Amino acid sequence: METLQNILTHAHSGLRYLLLILLLVSIYTSLTKRSSDNFSSSDLKTYMFTMSFTHLQFLIGMALFFITGRYKISGEVMKDSIARFYAVEHTTLMILAVILITVGYSRCKKAQTVSAKHKAISIFFGIALVLILAGIPWPFRGLGAEWF
Numbered sequence: 001m002e003t004l005q006n007i008l009t010h011a012h013s014g015l016r017y018l019l020l021i022l023l024l025v026s027i028y029t030s031l032t033k034r035s036s037d038n039f040s041s042s043d044l045k046t047y048m049f050t051m052s053f054t055h056l057q058f059l060i061g062m063a064l065f066f067i068t069g070r071y072k073i074s075g076e077v078m079k080d081s082i083a084r085f086y087a088v089e090h091t092t093l094m095i096l097a098v099i100l101i102t103v104g105y106s107r108c109k110k111a112q113t114v115s116a117k118h119k120a121i122s123i124f125f126g127i128a129l130v131l132i133l134a135g136i137p138w139p140f141r142g143l144g145a146e147w148f
């Protein structure tokens with residue numbers, strides 16, 4: 001269980017960078033193509049990859065949450081600022097971000113015009129990016145996590 005937890009923590013930690021890069025590429029694509037008449041199948045693939053990696057990160061996060069068993073909300077956890085960060089802040093911000101990315105992708109697929117498709121990505125992925133940046137336990141926040 002210890003090794004599985006180590007593997008999952010490293011995967012979860014490293015995947016943040018892939019997810020951040022995919023989000024930036026998606027947002028850049030959506031902003032630059034919004035005023036053009038251009039929505040290619042590779043744009044849709046980029047947006048879909050971004051959503052899929054978000055879902056993968058979500059699943060690994062959920063697994064860690066239950067495997068470590070350290071973050072079940074209790075009086076004890078609420079008193080410990082690091083445990084509270086993972087149990088409440090990290091989980092809430094990231095779940096909201098996952099929902100926004102999923103809704104954004106679905107709106108993009110359903111939208112009737114090229115500009116509405118890209119706009120859905122700019123707005124939903126953009127807000128999700130802000131939430132994810134705020135929810136990551138960056139080393140300078142003193143939450144016991146490293147850069148990788």
Ligand code: HEM
Nearest residue numbers: 009013016057058061062064065086091094095145146148
């Ligand atoms: C979707 C975007 C997410 C990103 C970018 C992200 C990123 C991270 C990072 C960078 C860490 C620190 C890992 C380390 O110790 O080096 C972490 C830890 C953790 N994350 Fe996430 N996370 C996300 C979503 C979630 C979700 C949805 C959950 C749970 C529902 C979750 C649960 C956890 C837990 C429990 C830890 C602490 C693991 C431990 O104590 O070793 N994460 N996350």
